[in-house]
Amino acid sequence: MACDNVSEKAKVVPVNNNYSLVPLPQHYTSGQGMFVWDAQTVIVADPTFEKEAVYLQRLIAGSSRFEPAILSAKEAPMASAVYLVKGTVDHVWGKNKEAYSLSVDSTGIRIQGMQGAGIFRGIQSLRQLLPASFHQQKKEGAWGIPAVAIKDAPKFSWRGLLFDCCRHFFDKQTVKHYIDLLAYYKMNTLHWHLTEDQGWRIAIDRYPKLTEIGAWRKGEDGKPYGGFYTKEDIREIVAYANERHINIVPEIELPGHSQAAIAAYPYLSCTGEQLEVGTKWGVFKDVYCAGNDSTFQFLENVLLEVMELFPSEYIHIGGDECPKYRWEHCSKCQKRIKAEGLHDEHELQRYFIKRINQFLQKHNKRLIGWDEILEGDLTDSSVVVQSWRGMGGALKAANQGQCAISSPISHAYFDYQLNAIDLEKVYAFSPIPEGYTGDLKYILGGECNMWTEWVPNDSVLAQRIFPRLLAMSEVLWSAYEQKNYSEFYERVQQQYPSLEAMGIQYGAETVPVRLEHYTSQESINVKMLAGAPNIDLYYTMDGTKPTTTSERYEAPLPLKKSSTLKVQAFKQDKSYGQELEQVYTKHLANGIEPTLSYVYSDYYTGGGNLALTNGVRGSLNFRDGHWQAVQKVPMEITVNLKETQTISKVSTAFFQKQDSWIFLPTKIEFFVSEDGEKYQSIGVIENTISPKKDDSFIEKFMLEIAPIKAQFVRMKAHNITHCPDWHAAAGSDAWLFVDESVVE
Numbered sequence: 251m252a253c254d255n256v257s258e259k260a261k262v263v264p265v266n267n268n269y270s271l272v273p274l275p276q277h278y279t280s281g282q283g284m285f286v287w288d289a290q291t292v293i294v295a296d297p298t299f300e301k302e303a304v305y306l307q308r309l310i311a312g313s314s315r316f317e318p319a320i321l322s323a324k325e326a327p328m329a330s331a332v333y334l335v336k337g338t339v340d341h342v343w344g345k346n347k348e349a350y351s352l353s354v355d356s357t358g359i360r361i362q363g364m365q366g367a368g369i370f371r372g373i374q375s376l377r378q379l380l381p382a383s384f385h386q387q388k389k390e391g392a393w394g395i396p397a398v399a400i401k402d403a404p405k406f407s408w409r410g411l412l413f414d415c416c417r418h419f420f421d422k423q424t425v426k427h428y429i430d431l432l433a434y435y436k437m438n439t440l441h442w443h444l445t446e447d448q449g450w451r452i453a454i455d456r457y458p459k460l461t462e463i464g465a466w467r468k469g470e471d472g473k474p475y476g477g478f479y480t481k482e483d484i485r486e487i488v489a490y491a492n493e494r495h496i497n498i499v500p501e502i503e504l505p506g507h508s509q510a511a512i513a514a515y516p517y518l519s520c521t522g523e524q525l526e527v528g529t530k531w532g533v534f535k536d537v538y539c540a541g542n543d544s545t546f547q548f549l550e551n552v553l554l555e556v557m558e559l560f561p562s563e564y565i566h567i568g569g570d571e572c573p574k575y576r577w578e579h580c581s582k583c584q585k586r587i588k589a590e591g592l593h594d595e596h597e598l599q600r601y602f603i604k605r606i607n608q609f610l611q612k613h614n615k616r617l618i619g620w621d622e623i624l625e626g627d628l629t630d631s632s633v634v635v636q637s638w639r640g641m642g643g644a645l646k647a648a649n650q651g652q653c654a655i656s657s658p659i660s661h662a663y664f665d666y667q668l669n670a671i672d673l674e675k676v677y678a679f680s681p682i683p684e685g686y687t688g689d690l691k692y693i694l695g696g697e698c699n700m701w702t703e704w705v706p707n708d709s710v711l712a713q714r715i716f717p718r719l720l721a722m723s724e725v726l727w728s729a730y731e732q733k734n735y736s737e738f739y740e741r742v743q744q745q746y747p748s749l750e751a752m753g754i755q756y757g758a759e760t761v762p763v764r765l766e767h768y769t770s771q772e773s774i775n776v777k778m779l780a781g782a783p784n785i786d787l788y789y790t791m792d793g794t795k796p797t798t799t800s801e802r803y804e805a806p807l808p809l810k811k812s813s814t815l816k817v818q819a820f821k822q823d824k825s826y827g828q829e830l831e832q833v834y835t836k837h838l839a840n841g842i843e844p845t846l847s848y849v850y851s852d853y854y855t856g857g858g859n860l861a862l863t864n865g866v867r868g869s870l871n872f873r874d875g876h877w878q879a880v881q882k883v884p885m886e887i888t889v890n891l892k893e894t895q896t897i898s899k900v901s902t903a904f905f906q907k908q909d910s911w912i913f914l915p916t917k918i919e920f921f922v923s924e925d926g927e928k929y930q931s932i933g934v935i936e937n938t939i940s941p942k943k944d945d946s947f948i949e950k951f952m953l954e955i956a957p958i959k960a961q962f963v964r965m966k967a968h969n970i971t972h973c974p975d976w977h978a979a980a981g982s983d984a985w986l987f988v989d990e991s992v993v994e
């Protein structure tokens with residue numbers, strides 16, 4: 251941004267000449283020169299905007315050697331002033347309470363809007379015009395603010411982040427930090443996920459065990475893990491959010507995802523059995539009993555205390571993923587079904603949600619639930635549906651006159667890795683369901699969902715949320731017709747110094763490097779593709795950590811021996827994203843297409859038949875594209891080596907992750923043949939590892955023999971066929987996952 255008329259004074263004033271604005275304002279022009287905010291500058295505010303004036307005063311004072319005075323509009327303005335003015339911005343935005351205008355020139359700053367929310371959003375645009383050192387709270391005597399003229403308003407009124415503080419607990423300071431970051435990007439909703447199977451995080455006076463017992467689970471190290479927010483913490487957080495015009499919507503999950511509450515008060519479940527607070531991830535069968543009136547009494551008492559803490563018009567009650575198993579086997583639940591004339595347990599769930607909805611309505615609150623609540627034919631127009639299993643929930647809700655919030659798993663799940671949802675994918679998101687032609691007033695907006703099963707600490711949290719939040723903020727605020735990713739990408743780059751100054755170690759924008767392979771009998775050829783512009787790839791082949799002094803990738807590598815490749819991307823000499831490790835095995839069958847006895851799964855092809863001989867080994871992520879899989883049947887793999895070879899070792903590797911129904915084979919038989927017709931057994935390996943063994947692991951089955959001459963090699967892996975009786979999915983078809991047939 252050019253600042254031609256820079257005054258003499260400006261040379262010592264920090265000014266951000268490379269600023270960018272995210273989300274992009276609706277109307278924006280950059281001007282000439284800048285305004286210098288120094289000790290003489292005062293804030294002149296309409297009395298309506300006292301709260302915003304105090305916020306601005308503190309913001310500036312936090313990074314300056316002075317504190318600006320606040321004057322009322324009636325008092326005569328000084329020579330240097332920042333005006334917070336009450337007035338319409340543009341008639342097209344009518345009653346949009348977040349509309350604002352901001353003009354900066356060498357004589358002053360003027361922020362105009364009809365409501366405090368608009369003035370506050372204008373202050374955030376001003377904040378983004380300041381240099382990164384401002385956000386470090388470096389105390390200066392003056393700040394330069396580049397000249398601009400902005401007229402702006404959001405396209406969608408609901409711009410949120412779901413923050414799961416249950417799967418992992420995040421303290422008060424972290425919650426406040428993210429509220430401030432949301433404000434910086436003009437988001438206006440924190441959807442605070444406060445209760446779960448794995449932890450209850452909100453103090454409720456009437457039920458102290460919810461936090462004494464329910465807030466703590468057995469951690470991986472055997473010690474208690476958890477934490478909760480006291481009522482004082484929550485009041486402090488709510489006040490902090492209120493200052494920033496951010497609404498906090500508390501989520502109290504029911505009837506499912508309730509094991510922590512049941513662990514504290516066993517009478518809430520169908521069985522009344524004492525349970526532990528959940529320690530694993532997933533969906534649990536123990537839920538609130540729908541036949542027991544004391545369950546409803548409990549929930550109403552909890553909600554009364556929740557409503558007292560949160561001024562939000564909306565209360566989120568979850569309503570997702572509630573298994574019906576316990577209700578099917580509970581006499582109280584079955585009695586309720588009869589007494590209420592319900593058909594089945596799904597209607598019992600509808601009854602549950604309806605009853606809670608009536609209670610909330612009595613207290614002038616609106617219920618939000620995940621899209622499962624639509625299954626119960628809940629057509630009350632005050633209910634808001636949050637669509638997560640795709641956009642179908644939003645479409646159905648809007649078509650029947652209910653408001654919808656869009657946060658589909660395809661674009662808005664920030665717990666997903668970059669290979670599923672990268673910055674560009676989020677930027678491609680629209681909260682309006684495809685094919686929807688009704689009134690847009692029913693599409694409130696969207697949220698990004700930060701579930702924290704795999705987010706154990708602040709550092710991973712920052713990498714998951716940033717920079718993807720910037721894309722979400724822009725698609726919900728700006729939502730302009732002509733999206734231009736490369737232009738947005740450039741603005742994101744300009745945001746990084748400020749984010750760093752605010753203590754955010756953001757993650758990568760995309761998968762930093764992708765590998766492509768072509769394997770011949772002579773070599774395994776590796777091509778590396780950088781995921782973003784201006785990225786350099788450095789690699790090692792000896793297992794050491796790659797740095798900028800390692801080999802730099804220039805052209806495809808032909809590997810002629812087994813190796814472990816490690817690649818790290820660098821952007822301006824700073825490491826970018828995670829290191830990638832890939833193991834290669836060079837052997838006699840490389841590049842020869844094997845014959846398979848089975849049809850592999852469309853989801854796990856490994857890339858086709860050659861997956862088993864390409865030398866590219868599968869990783870501990872069974873979705874990495876290198877694993878090939880079948881359900882139920884055995885795998886017989888035959889390799890024709892083209893000519894007679896001397897063989898002394900054959901091996902193969904399988905994967906186990908029993909909770910995903912993936913088991914090692916029960917045994918593997920190895921055969922050789924001279925002519926491809928008569929096969930001779932050379933050995934059998936029985937699997938001795940229990941199918942119950944937890945976690946993800948790879949097991950190599952290797953047979954060493956006295957050297958033998960053969961042209962054909964065959965391996966047969968026997969499938970366990972079904973999940974065993976002890977398994978949660980007993981009887982379901984078991985998976986067999988293989989990655990390579992190695993012949994040496």
Ligand SMILES: [Zn+2]
Binds near residue numbers: 540580
């Ligand atoms: Zn029950």
